[in-house]
Amino acid sequence: LKKLIGIDLGGTSVKFAVLSFDGEIQYKWRIETNINNDGKNIVPSIIESIKENLEQYRITSNDILGIGMGSPGAINGKEGTVIGAYNLGWKTLQRVKEQIESAIGIPFYIDNDANVAALGELWKGAGEGDTDVIFVTLGTGIGGGVIVQGNLVHGASAAGELGHIIVDPDGYVCTCGNQGCLETVASATGIVRLAKDLAKEFKGDSSLKLIIDEGSNITSKMVFEQAKDDELARIVIDKFSYYLGLASGNIVNILNPNTIVIGGGVSAAGEMLIENVEKYFLKYTFPPLRSTTKLKLAKLGNEAGVIGAAWLVRKSISDIKQD
Numbered sequence: 001l002k003k004l005i006g007i008d009l010g011g012t013s014v015k016f017a018v019l020s021f022d023g024e025i026q027y028k029w030r031i032e033t034n035i036n037n038d039g040k041n042i043v044p045s046i047i048e049s050i051k052e053n054l055e056q057y058r059i060t061s062n063d064i065l066g067i068g069m070g071s072p073g074a075i076n077g078k079e080g081t082v083i084g085a086y087n088l089g090w091k092t093l094q095r096v097k098e099q100i101e102s103a104i105g106i107p108f109y110i111d112n113d114a115n116v117a118a119l120g121e122l123w124k125g126a127g128e129g130d131t132d133v134i135f136v137t138l139g140t141g142i143g144g145g146v147i148v149q150g151n152l153v154h155g156a157s158a159a160g161e162l163g164h165i166i167v168d169p170d171g172y173v174c175t176c177g178n179q180g181c182l183e184t185v186a187s188a189t190g191i192v193r194l195a196k197d198l199a200k201e202f203k204g205d206s207s208l209k210l211i212i213d214e215g216s217n218i219t220s221k222m223v224f225e226q227a228k229d230d231e232l233a234r235i236v237i238d239k240f241s242y243y244l245g246l247a248s249g250n251i252v253n254i255l256n257p258n259t260i261v262i263g264g265g266v267s268a269a270g271e272m273l274i275e276n277v278e279k280y281f282l283k284y285t286f287p288p289l290r291s292t293t294k295l296k297l298a299k300l301g302n303e304a305g306v307i308g309a310a311w312l313v314r315k316s317i318s319d320i321k322q323d
């Protein structure tokens with residue numbers, strides 16, 4: 001069986017992996033993302049790195065079924081193009097597929113990075129064995145991927161903007177221009193914002209409040225760590241859990257997935273996060289569906305991207321057979 005190549009293109013590094021047909025990572029490496037010069041060097045450096053490493057591991061292009069990639073920005077999967085990936089310097093249309101296929105001669109597949117991470121969790125992670133999975137990634141912002149019956153949902157242009165589900169119509173203004181998006185209160189930055197605001201009205205003893213009042217920086221990680229014995233931290237986590245539980249309940253009412261997988265930096269808080277969110281999640285889920293969708297922590301961490309990218313290649317084969 002042939003091997004697969006998965007690429008996770010990010011603003012600071014490009015991660016690569018050679019995987020077996022069954023999705024086991026055999027080799028992996030990474031290079032820095034060179035965003036200088038409007039990101040013009042990114043694709044050439046990816047091509048060079050693949051060539052170098054295949055040679056080093058004595059793999060020929062005949063051994064490879066295809067190359068998959070997750071990328072930031074707006075993706076046209078059919079054309080294999082990316083536009084508006086500002087953290088890469090890519091403002092204008094980039095013909096990624098065309099460049100890579102003509103240089104390496106291996107079929108190339110691409111999708112949005114959050115979508116690809118969702119596929120990774122579906123194939124080898126918290127959603128393994130499921131058909132319907134929603135992936136929510138809680139980082140600086142909030143991203144997401146929606147998989148229904150094994151297929152990513154792309155909608156008319158870009159489905160799965162879970163970070164912009166409105167959970168508080170009178171809430172904070174979001175970067176998108178709307179008010180009260182999930183991202184404003186449940187991302188890492190959102191949690192810090194909640195903590196600062198709730199500290200203003202909090203009257204009790206709290207070391208978290210002391211740090212905030214001193215004007216020192218706090219992080220979402222600190223809030224979770226202090227929740228065991230700090231009343232303010234507990235209130236912040238409860239508020240965060242309410243918003244994420246509300247959004248998750250509404251997602252279930254529309255799509256009733258097997259699993260909602262929660263990943264990204266904030267998910268490092270672990271099972272404690274799931275337990276807190278679950279309370280509200282169950283409350284806002286249509287009662288007959290409450291026992292049918294599970295909330296789980298992501299399992300693959302940083303490897304979700306390369307594994308999901310490899311799945312793009314695998315998936316394209318079964319899609320051709322079905323056509």
Ligand SMILES: [Zn+2]
Nearest residue numbers: 164174176181
């Ligand atoms: Zn928004």
